[in-house]
Amino acid sequence: MMQALLNGLVSGLLIALPAIALSLTYGILNFANFSIGAMITTGAYLAYLVNTTLGAPILVAAPIAAVLLALIAIVIQRGIYRQIRNADHITLLVASMGVAFVLENVIRFFFGADVRTLDVAVARPLSWNGLRLNHEQLLIVTVTLSAMALVAIVLKRTRLGRAMRAISDDPELAEVRGIERARTVDWTWAISGVLTTLAGVLIALDGIVDPLIGTNYLVSVFAAAVIGGIGNPFGAVAGALIIGIVEETSALAVSTTYRQGISFVVLALVLLLRPQGLFGFARIKR
Amino acid sequence: MTAPSRSLRMLDVSAGYGATDIIHTVNLTASAGLITTIAGPNGAGKSTLMKTLAGLLRPRQGSIWIGEQEITALPPPRRAAAGLGYVPQERNVFRNLSVDENLRIGFEFIHRSSGGGEFAAARGRVLDLFPDIAARPKALAGTLSGGQRQMLALGCALIAGPSILLLDEPSAGLSPLYVTSMLDAVAAVNLSGVTVVMIEQNVIEAVRISHEAVLLAGGEIKGRWPANEFLSDPHVRSSFLGGIASKPGLREAVSNDASAA
Numbered sequence: 299m300m301q302a303l304l305n306g307l308v309s310g311l312l313i314a315l316p317a318i319a320l321s322l323t324y325g326i327l328n329f330a331n332f333s334i335g336a337m338i339t340t341g342a343y344l345a346y347l348v349n350t351t352l353g354a355p356i357l358v359a360a361p362i363a364a365v366l367l368a369l370i371a372i373v374i375q376r377g378i379y380r381q382i383r384n385a386d387h388i389t390l391l392v393a394s395m396g397v398a399f400v401l402e403n404v405i406r407f408f409f410g411a412d413v414r415t416l417d418v419a420v421a422r423p424l425s426w427n428g429l430r431l432n433h434e435q436l437l438i439v440t441v442t443l444s445a446m447a448l449v450a451i452v453l454k455r456t457r458l459g460r461a462m463r464a465i466s467d468d469p470e471l472a473e474v475r476g477i478e479r480a481r482t483v484d485w486t487w488a489i490s491g492v493l494t495t496l497a498g499v500l501i502a503l504d505g506i507v508d509p510l511i512g513t514n515y516l517v518s519v520f521a522a523a524v525i526g527g528i529g530n531p532f533g534a535v536a537g538a539l540i541i542g543i544v545e546e547t548s549a550l551a552v553s554t555t556y557r558q559g560i561s562f563v564v565l566a567l568v569l570l571l572r573p574q575g576l577f578g579f580a581r582i583k584r
Numbered sequence: 585m586t587a588p589s590r591s592l593r594m595l596d597v598s599a600g601y602g603a604t605d606i607i608h609t610v611n612l613t614a615s616a617g618l619i620t621t622i623a624g625p626n627g628a629g630k631s632t633l634m635k636t637l638a639g640l641l642r643p644r645q646g647s648i649w650i651g652e653q654e655i656t657a658l659p660p661p662r663r664a665a666a667g668l669g670y671v672p673q674e675r676n677v678f679r680n681l682s683v684d685e686n687l688r689i690g691f692e693f694i695h696r697s698s699g700g701g702e703f704a705a706a707r708g709r710v711l712d713l714f715p716d717i718a719a720r721p722k723a724l725a726g727t728l729s730g731g732q733r734q735m736l737a738l739g740c741a742l743i744a745g746p747s748i749l750l751l752d753e754p755s756a757g758l759s760p761l762y763v764t765s766m767l768d769a770v771a772a773v774n775l776s777g778v779t780v781v782m783i784e785q786n787v788i789e790a791v792r793i794s795h796e797a798v799l800l801a802g803g804e805i806k807g808r809w810p811a812n813e814f815l816s817d818p819h820v821r822s823s824f825l826g827g828i829a830s831k832p833g834l835r836e837a838v839s840n841d842a843s844a845a
Contacts, residue, residue: 457692460681464689467678473660474638474670475740476693 301429302547308435310522310542311442312504313515315497317522317534318449319490325466325529326486327379329390334494334519336398338512341367341495342502343405350417360499368491375487380480398513405509414507416499434504445496446535449489453531458485466529517558518545521565527575536576540564589617589777590651590667590747592637597646599636605644606632607803614748614796616651619770619780621790621811623820624800630783631673633800634752637781638670639663650748665694669746673753673783676737679726683717683736686725690740710739713769731762735769742773749773751782755789767793791815 316334323331331337344363348354354362374397382389423432453459461482464472473479494512501511522541526533541561548560568576592614600606607629614620622630635641637648639660647656655663664670677686687710691703711718714735717728725736734754741749754770755763763786771793774780784790791797797814799806807819814820 460685460689461693463681463685464678467680468675470640471672471675471678472689474640474664474672475689476661476664476744477689478661478693 299547299550302550303543304429304431305435306543306546307539308431308438308542309546310539312438312497312500312538313518313522313542314535314538315442315445315493315500316515316519317526317538318446318531319493320519320523321526321529321531321534322449322462322486323490324523325531326462326483327383327390329387329394330520330528331490332391332394332516333374333398333401334490335512335514335516336401337367337371337491337494338498338501338515339405339509340370340401340498340512341491342498342507342511343409345495345499346414346416346502346507350414356416356418356499356503360496363499364492364495367495368488371487371491372484375483380483402509402513409509411509416502416507418503434500437503438500441496441500445493449493449531452489458482462486518542518561521561524565525568525576527577530575530577533575533577589779591616591649592668592748592779592781593649594633594637595647595649597636597643597648599632599641599643599646601641605803607636607800609646610800610803610805612798612805614779614781616779617774617777618795619774619782619793619811620796620798621782621784621787621794621814622798622800623784623787623790623814624806628800629803630800631752632803634670634672634750634781634783637750638668638672661693664744664746667747668750669741669744669748670750671737671741671752671754673756677725677728677733677740680724682722683725683728684721686736686740687743690743694744706743706745710743713742713772714739730757731759731766734758734762734766738766738769746778748779748781751780751784753783753785755784755786763789787815 316338319337320331320334323329341363344366345356345359348359348362349356352359378393378397379390382393421433423430424436425431451459453463461472461477462485464475464477465479465482469479497515498512501515505511518541519538522537523534524537525540526535526537528534541564544564545557545560549557552560594610594612597610597612598605598608610633612622612633622633624630632641636643639655639658639662643656647654649655650666650668653666655666655668658666660670678689681689687707688703691706692698695702717732717736717739720728725733728736734756738751738754749770751770755766758766767789770780770782774793782790782794787797791811791814794811796808797811798808799814799820809817809820
């Protein structure tokens with residue numbers, strides 16, 4: 299049981315990164331980015347490419363991949379979402395589904411559907427009082443917590459963060475106060491690209507690289523962001539931990555095949571009891 | 585706050601939503617260093633005119649000028665950087681950000697390369713003008729009372745040191761005591777050289793501090809008066825509250841109200 303709890307916390311932290319990314323883009327652009335799963339996959343493949351074909355160690359390959367995906371995300375924003383920014387949020391959501399299909403199939407075109415692994419050394423797990431924690435899990439904890447701290451600092455302490463929160467609160471007033479919306483939106487996508495790449499690399503380190511690794515997490519990520527009160531990045535972290543723990547502990551009772559189903563059940567329960575999400579109340583709307 | 589004063593002009597501006605114009609070939613001059621009040625019945629197009637000045641609405645034709653600089657093509661952030669401060673009627677503070685963050689945002693995107701010292705000085709000037717909002721810098725702006733919110737909104741526009749200030753109903757929803765102190769604050773800001781263009785439902789209070797008054801009805805400018813003659817002009821009195829003026833009983837009540845001033 300304790301082991302399941304520990305595993306749940308770790309996988310919750312993993313889900314938290316894309317959930318934060320989803321919340322940030324939702325808060326600022328007011329649409330749910332369905333391509334978040336494909337972005338995770340793309341990030342993982344970019345890191346794989348730099349890691350295996352160019353031979354860079356993963357600690358070098360991951361940041362390079364993060365920058366590349368950040369740039370790709372900005373190109374997608376400018377080329378697609380900005381062109382239809384006045385459309386309603388359903389249109390934008392569907393556009394992001396299209397982006398997801400394109401990203402996934404470009405990957406399939408170049409890499410095929412074969413399962414691949416990153417070029418990293420395998421190490422013996424650490425153990426403590428009968429609890430096992432492998433090196434990948436330790437890395438997940440370190441990287442996700444650092445990334446979350448960085449996002450929190452950016453949001454709370456920097457001009458960019460204030461611009462993002464101002465746009466999320468009232469886009470028209472933000473413009474009147476001198477905030478350049480397009481520039482802030484670009485930065486938001488860049489952050490989203492970095493967070494999803496980190497998640498993709500961590501997932502790949504803990505397992506394999508295949509064209510569906512990100513999409514497999516799509517439901518969990520959406521559930522986490524919605525449970526936390528979508529648009530609230532700090533709520534998304536709490537939502538992610540809940541989803542992670544529920545998914546792992548449920549594996550003690552039901553087959554892991556139903557893992558995503560469990561996410562749906564939790565999501566449905568939260569929405570029935572608190573439609574605004576667990577931390578959705580904090581927003582002042584009047 | 586800034587020198588020297590600049591005028592704001594609209595030349596033959598038509599604007600509206602979709603295919604319909606709300607304001608028609610409006611020519612308006614807000615003289616440098618003065619307070620100009622735009623009065624008119626509900627639905628006259630006052631807020632549309634303000635949004636067009638602030639850049640939130642693109643005019644279908646005509647041009648807009650700050651002094652000798654044409655700003656017609658500038659989006660709202662560029663207009664703010666050019667010295668235009670705007671306080672919308674509603675939703676004029678970031679409700680989920682703190683008082684201090686609201687003030688900081690009012691300053692930092694217009695003075696991008698300035699240091700922390702300049703912001704502290706600007707914040708000090710604004711809080712001197714509105715001591716009420718100085719007490720709770722960490723409070724979310726959405727938790728402030730209506731009067732405090734209105735003061736914060738004006739403070740956020742002022743902190744950037746604009747040369748022109750657009751105010752959409754600065755006293756809307758305020759208690760009588762707040763209305764007077766709010767408009768006194770506007771007069772004080774104007775004394776430092778800021779050109780003010782104001783829409784105000786409370787015309788009697790507005791003309792008290794204004795230099796000039798403009799009547800807007802049906803999306804058209806109907807005339808321009810020295811503020812102290814505005815309410816006694818028969819043309820203004822007959823057309824002032826538009827639809828209401830055509831109903832004899834109510835018209836009497838409105839005139840009495842105006843002369844009571």
